[in-house]
Amino acid sequence: MQATARLKFLMMSPRKVRRVITLVKGKSVEEALSILKFTNKAAALPLAKTIKSATANALSIEGTSRIKAEDLAIASIFVDEGPRAKRIQFRAMGRAYRYKKRFAHLTVVVEGEPKAEEPTKKMSKKAAAEEETKAVEQKTTKKAGKAKAEKEKAKPKVKAKAKAKPKAAVVKKVVEKKTTTKDDAKTLAKEEEK
Secondary structure, eight states, X not given: XXXXXXXXXXXXXXXXXXXXXXXXXXXXXXXXXXXXHTOOSTTHHHHHHHHHHHHHHHHHHHOTTTOOGGGOEEXXXXXXXXXXXXXXXXXXXXXXXXXXXXXXXXXXXXXXXXXXXXXXXOOOHHHHXXXXXXXXXXXXXXXXXXXXXXXXXXXXXXXXXXXXXXXXXXXXXXXHHHHHHHHHHHXXXXXXXX
């Protein structure tokens, strides 16, 4: 898959641009942009912009799900000569020296191999809602488990024997109270029947 970007009427001579192009020809897009970032030439900035534009064109054609910017490389890059603007420079004794301002047309072609998209599951609204609720429940149970573990770690450790005795005594008292109240209720019921 290829994508192109063109920069027309760049106000720079093609010869100056070609010197910078040789640095990035055939490189990957990331590598080319990093080289241009530290290149001390005037043509580096417009060249970097054009490469970024070609990359964006490739991503818009294929889509970001199928191709990434890291997968792209510069297939071809070239400069054509544009029109020349004729200008004059005034000199001494009424003379005028002529000179030409050169323009350039820059073309960048970027290519990369798109990956096949993974087929997505088509599911009903009910199934999607069920999956969401399951995910939420799993998250909450994980959080609750973590909270319990943290509480247990935070509690001071007490000897097991000392803890067991008071609990047993409390349980016996509670059981005795319950049995007496039940017995009292039974005896009251029997007396009322007689």
